[in-house]
Amino acid sequence: MAGRANIPTNSSALIAVIADEDTVTGFLLAGVGNVDLRKKTNYLIVDNKTTVKQIEDAFKEFTSREDIAIVLISQYVANMIRFLVDGYNKPVPAILEIPSKDHPYDPAHDSVLSRVKYLFSSESVASERR
Amino acid sequence: MAAAVEDPRLLGSVPGAEDAVEVDGAVEEGGRARDGDGDEEILRFMDSVDGYLLLMDSLSSALRQGWLDLASARHSMGPSRVSSTLFNHQEQSASTKLQVVDDADLKPSESKPLFTLSKWGLQEESASNNGAPVQAGSKPKLRHRGSATIPEDGKHERDAITAESSTCVDYSSHVQRARSKALSVFGGLVSPKLRTAQISFETALELIVELANSRSNMLASFSQIKE
Secondary structure, three states, X not given: OOOOOOOOOOEEEEEEEEEOHHHHHHHHHOOOOOEOOOOOEOEEEOOOOOOHHHHHXXXXXXXXXXXXXXXXXXXXXXXXXXXXXXXXXXXXXXXXXXXXXXXXXXXXXXXXXXXXXXXHOHHHHHHHHO | OHHHHHOHHHOXXXXXXXXXXXXXXXXXXXXXXXXXHHHHHHHHHHHHHHHHHHHHHHHHHHHHXXXXXXXXXXXXXXXXXXXXXXXXXXXXXXXXXEEEEOOOOOOOOOOOOEEEEEHHHOOOOOOOOOOOOOOOOOOOOOOOOOOOOOOHHHHHHXXXXXXXXXXXXXXXXXXXXXXXXXXXXHOOOOOHHHHHHHHHHHHHHHHHHHHHHHHHHHHXXXXXXXX
């Protein structure tokens, strides 16, 4: 049937995580870890040896998989691939930037809030109403 | 005269001016209604942004508690026992998943997916409570005290309550088993702090699902305002 969404209505889907070791460990304790037949996981642990290319590849893979509905990414990791994260605009999977132990959440860098922030500018609102 | 009234075009500028005033009034009313709708949408958008930021603040607190408990567990159990090197890379299915309801016919800019968490393989009730289960004994009934003959309705009510409590016990034992299985990656005996870290991250997951729904609402309102 033409025009189907990637994830059919009411199917179960996974949560992917791209974050530091402790954050990934915590979410795996909460039961989100998944390993498929090809040994592909739904998480990537980012440490000081992880390259930007690996993070980019993981982000592209998770956002193109049909069985993933939410991608959690630490905000400091998202900053490394900001162009990719800001360029993403599909409703599913939803990209959520989360804080990490050493980097608290900064709303100024959040891609979702950046997309809508121009509405908060008084000049743009006034010009729309004229 | 009647014909002139019926056909105002023949009468000249005075009826035309009245018509113009009426038309202007209708346009002004329509404009006010449109502005009202726009204001409502903007308010809805601002509410969703505020909700998003509050949820993010709660998420930060839950995660902080989880990291602290994890650090305490690592301190008491030893760094080698709470490490990513112990993760199981065998094929396994996630116990905690999401249910997504999304309209396939809408464009991506109009789409407003609804996420529901399914913790430990069990479906949680959605926020709108559309699928709320009927509670046992919800109908008001008269009680018969000290009566030798117990009415049939009372027996059904007791059976329903017994069934409900046994369902609750099954649910809770299922959740305990699932939690223990997730903890078993780190060995048979684990620190209580690891268990509390698990609960903190479960709470974080619930907040994350609410955040995802809040994000959907925010982006949908934003699209409406842009239009």
